[in-house]
Amino acid sequence: MASASNEWSNLRSVIVGRAKGSIFPYQSEKVTRSIMPEEFFHEFKPHNPFPEYILQAADRELDQLVSILEKEGVKVQRARDVDWNKVGGYTGCMARDGLMVVGNHVIEAPYSWSCRKQEIELAFGHILADLEKDPRVRVFRAEFPEGRDTIYDDDSEGSESPFSINNSRPAFDTADFIRVGNTIVGQLSHVTNPAGVNYLRERLPEGYNVQIIEPKDPAAMHIDATLLALRKGLLLYHPMKCTYESLSRLDVFKGWEILPFPIMPKHRTEPPFFMTTPWLVMNVLSLGNGKVIIEENDTEFGEWLKARGIEPVYCPFQHVHSIGGSFHCATVDLIRDSDDELVDS
Numbered sequence: 531m532a533s534a535s536n537e538w539s540n541l542r543s544v545i546v547g548r549a550k551g552s553i554f555p556y557q558s559e560k561v562t563r564s565i566m567p568e569e570f571f572h573e574f575k576p577h578n579p580f581p582e583y584i585l586q587a588a589d590r591e592l593d594q595l596v597s598i599l600e601k602e603g604v605k606v607q608r609a610r611d612v613d614w615n616k617v618g619g620y621t622g623c624m625a626r627d628g629l630m631v632v633g634n635h636v637i638e639a640p641y642s643w644s645c646r647k648q649e650i651e652l653a654f655g656h657i658l659a660d661l662e663k664d665p666r667v668r669v670f671r672a673e674f675p676e677g678r679d680t681i682y683d684d685d686s687e688g689s690e691s692p693f694s695i696n697n698s699r700p701a702f703d704t705a706d707f708i709r710v711g712n713t714i715v716g717q718l719s720h721v722t723n724p725a726g727v728n729y730l731r732e733r734l735p736e737g738y739n740v741q742i743i744e745p746k747d748p749a750a751m752h753i754d755a756t757l758l759a760l761r762k763g764l765l766l767y768h769p770m771k772c773t774y775e776s777l778s779r780l781d782v783f784k785g786w787e788i789l790p791f792p793i794m795p796k797h798r799t800e801p802p803f804f805m806t807t808p809w810l811v812m813n814v815l816s817l818g819n820g821k822v823i824i825e826e827n828d829t830e831f832g833e834w835l836k837a838r839g840i841e842p843v844y845c846p847f848q849h850v851h852s853i854g855g856s857f858h859c860a861t862v863d864l865i866r867d868s869d870d871e872l873v874d875s
């Protein structure tokens with residue numbers, strides 16, 4: 531079964547990624563330069579594995595996440611073991627980037643990066659095959675136009691897009707969207723284009739719509755370290771990328787408390803943030819029932835949550851960060867209770 535329409539209500543069933551075998555993704559130097567932290571540009575080249583100690587520690591962290599989830603009564607399914615160096619891919623760790631459940635629709639991302647096109651099939655194809663057998667679920671596998679990929683063709687003449695992809699075919703990463711009930715809130719980015727947003731719209735269940743926000747982020751890729759819908763009625767945002775005014779204007783957040791993220795995350799050098807910023811502190815996984823999984827070092831945020839009546843559940847995850855994301859990125863919720871079963875707080 532698959533059924534989920536928000537980021538916060540009770541979690542019943544989830545997919546968790548796997549780090550083993552992950553390699554630095556490589557699309558082109560131009561793409562690396564527009565998205566990745568400068569000090570690590572040199573790592574982004576074909577067939578370059580992440581350091582083995584990072585992958586091993588990341589897999590231990592992912593296993594720990596799985597035991598926390600299972601102890602909470604959540605059903606967990608895992609990514610398959612894939613040798614990404616052999617297939618020229620990236621990772622099976624960041625499940626959220628390419629899969630999204632909206633209502634009973636399971637939607638696979640038409641990735642813009644060619645190194646990711648096989649990722650969902652190889653790492654999660656077995657889970658999708660099971661879901662396809664369930665008559666209550668509709669699975670939308672990614673569709674790519676035939677022939678040469680034109681998405682990186684230079685169309686700078688007349689194009690006003692600040693991003694590295696053009697609009698010649700639909701492309702998006704599912705992590706550029708969060709689910710806020712019947713409204714999906716998303717952004718255009720270096721991996722998501724307007725044609726991709728339309729493609730997503732066409733695959734949503736009836737009654738759902740997409741609302742695009744425009745965060746200030748020249749390196750935009752994935753919205754889940756920019757917005758955090760902690761529970762119904764409480765939204766946290768990255769204060770350097772969004773403004774209160776821009777978010778409070780949206781119908782979907784009418785009546786919500788909208789707050790800048792309360793803590794300034796600290797940079798660290800070890801294990802390295804090869805691909806992201808320390809704002810991954812916002813990339814949490816909500817268990818529902820007033821509990822949220824956060825990184826074990828983020829105790830200041832934990833205290834803030836407690837003061838708000840939300841229980842932080844700590845899990846080490848810094849080595850997973852090195853591969854490109856945190857708890858939200860490394861999971862896909864398959865089943866969350868519907869909102870009606872939520873006790874409003």
Ligand code: ARG
Nearest residue numbers: 705751752755806807855859
């Ligand atoms: N772009 C975000 C940052 O640099 C990271 C988002 C990661 N999200 C993901 N789904 N992989 O802070």
